[in-house]
Amino acid sequence: MGIYVFDIDGTISKGGLKVEAELCQSLARLQQQHQLIFASARPVRDMLPMLSDELHTATFIGCNGGMAYQAGEIKTSHTLNPAFVKQVLQHLTALDIPYVLDGEWSFSFSSRTHPFHEYIRSLSSEEISEQALMEEGVTKILMLSDAHKASVLALVEAENVSVHTHRSDGFYDITPQGNNKHRALSELIGSEKYTAFGNDQNDFIMLSHAEVAVFIGEEKDFPHATHYIEMEAIPELLMQLESNATA
Known part of the structure; x- marks a missing residue:
């Protein structure tokens, strides 16, 4: 086999x-x-x-x-450090960058809307509030725009995280280090x-x-x-x- x-x-x-x-x-x-x-x-x-x-x-x-x-x-x-997640989300919100937060099974969206949000809703009904998801644990932060990407990466470079770029759509995500x-x-x-x-x-x-x-x-x-x-x-x-x- x-x-x-x-x-x-x-x-x-x-x-x-x-x-x-x-x-x-x-x-x-x-x-x-x-x-x-x-x-x-x-x-x-x-x-x-x-x-x-x-x-x-x-x-x-x-x-x-x-x-x-x-x-x-x-x-x-594997989940991200809650304090780090909070810092990143504050930065993304200030820059008006749409995002998705994933937990083990649930998800949450930025207040800044994006068409990809509706796509995820079409696949699953597991949406919960951002606060509830942060309490559960965030496995991934997905940025739905590469605007201000250098600024975001500068913020995360000192943290124990991994960054993955999606070649096909310009999205990129953050997961725990080594993932x-x-x-x-x-x-x-x-x-x-x-x-x-x-x-x-x-x-x-x-x-x-x-x-x-x-x-x-x-x-x-x-x-x-x-x-x-x-x-x-x-x-x-x-x-x-x-x-x-x-x-």
Whole structure:
């Protein structure tokens, strides 16, 4: 049995839409013989609606490594320092930057509205007040604008946090120090080999450590992959990889 790891947005999903039925079927067939792990910048709450129900039994890494979900329950979760969160939010509010706060399962929005807020509401009904979420614990702060980004990064550079930039939309997020998909993956599978599919900067470390790295995009954006393909070619490549493994 092999281990296959998939990013979601830009890798198996376009434009924030649910993963197409044909690709879900390919992944479900793969899951019959192999372990599937989905690793995303999204919290697990917003990963599950992207996939068909039969794939919900897979393992999930959310918030860029900030949480892991397996067998219907959260296995690990890392939260930011509350005093730091409060400082960042005051700074974002003063700069009029829209944001999203994620907890283990709940979310909260800035008073400054953004279309992405409605997208999240379309996926989940777990919205609570900012104060309630801060009391629960914040796993990720997602900035929905790169305006004043240098100012925000200057504020956080002395803190024990990780910053992840989303190449496709210009958003960026803050999680606890050391959070990344590969670290969370290592906590789950140790030193076992795996095949990884990704498309963005937050996938680079995970892809670099993969036995087989599949990049959805061009070599100029990530020069260390085994395969470079478009999303539509994933089912065909999966059949090829399985055929090679059994040859």
